Amino acid sequence: MVPERAVLACYAHPDDEQGVTGFLHRCVQQGMRVGILCATRGEVGEIADPALATPETLGAVREQELRRAAAVIGVQDVFFLDYRDSGMAGSPENADPRAFINAPPDEAIGRIVAIIRAFKPTLLITFDESGGYGHPDHLAICRWTTEAFHAAGDPSRYPQAGAPFAPARLYYASISRAVIKQLAEFLAQQGIPSPFRNVDPDQMGLAEERITHTVYVPEYVDLKRRSLEEHRTQLSPNAPLSALPEELWRAFRSVERYALVAGVPLPVGAPEDDLFAGL
Numbered sequence: 001m002v003p004e005r006a007v008l009a010c011y012a013h014p015d016d017e018q019g020v021t022g023f024l025h026r027c028v029q030q031g032m033r034v035g036i037l038c039a040t041r042g043e044v045g046e047i048a049d050p051a052l053a054t055p056e057t058l059g060a061v062r063e064q065e066l067r068r069a070a071a072v073i074g075v076q077d078v079f080f081l082d083y084r085d086s087g088m089a090g091s092p093e094n095a096d097p098r099a100f101i102n103a104p105p106d107e108a109i110g111r112i113v114a115i116i117r118a119f120k121p122t123l124l125i126t127f128d129e130s131g132g133y134g135h136p137d138h139l140a141i142c143r144w145t146t147e148a149f150h151a152a153g154d155p156s157r158y159p160q161a162g163a164p165f166a167p168a169r170l171y172y173a174s175i176s177r178a179v180i181k182q183l184a185e186f187l188a189q190q191g192i193p194s195p196f197r198n199v200d201p202d203q204m205g206l207a208e209e210r211i212t213h214t215v216y217v218p219e220y221v222d223l224k225r226r227s228l229e230e231h232r233t234q235l236s237p238n239a240p241l242s243a244l245p246e247e248l249w250r251a252f253r254s255v256e257r258y259a260l261v262a263g264v265p266l267p268v269g270a271p272e273d274d275l276f277a278g279l
């Protein structure tokens with residue numbers, strides 16, 4: 001009998017999960033338990049339309065947006081670490097003592113360990129070390145999820161956080177570095193400011209040689225779009241990616257890339273879209 005499988009995707013803000021919604025939905029379709037862990041409620045994100053939220057209500061509004069976006073792909077289990085959005089690098093929000101980046105590492109890791117031990121995921125998924133585009137909370141959730149992956153199965157670590165449970169594999173999910181460069185070039189040709197303009201393109205996303213899994217989900221592109229559109233406060237018509245022609249957008253959203261970074265090694269010849277191969 002195949003043991004019960006579960007997946008926990010660990011992110012920093014509501015809408016960060018959008019890079020992996022195809023794979024998460026496929027797991028739901030296969031009868032697995034799927035959860036999303038979110039460190040903050042994205043309290044200092046955009047407000048696309050002032051009718052939707054104020055700076056004071058944005059966190060509560062974005063919590064509901066994430067719950068609805070998750071429900072669209074069939075995910076009911078959403079966990080919050082209850083930290084505050086740290087804002088973009090260099091913003092005054094970085095100094096807020098409630099900000100995720102200012103959490104004592106042991107406390108933040110302990111909260112992730114407690115959720116892992118309760119939910120018992122086979123796979124953990126989080127950002128790669130570049131955080132996609134370098135947001136300080138993205139870097140923090142990658143670092144602390146990685147530490148929690150190694151600590152959760154160790155009875156000597158965080159004994160107050162529940163019975164030890166070791167997930168089998170840790171994956172980093174990101175856009176491939178080559179695709180980021182293609183997108184940046186396309187936007188530059190169109191004269192559209194790139195979201196990647198402040199970052200070194202050679203440090204962003206997953207380098208091709210690290211990608212262990214490419215998951216094609218063209219059949220879920222429309223569902224993924226409906227999930228994304230639940231994040232209404234973040235949907236600015238001026239967002240750079242909204243300038244992509246429909247065909248390019250669908251191609252971009254049809255592929256998700258993952259890198260196995262820790263846990264049970266893959267069997268030789270494992271299919272490139274099976275993150276559970278050999279388990």
Ligand SMILES: [Zn+2]
Nearest residue numbers: 012013016135
């Ligand atoms: Zn984010």
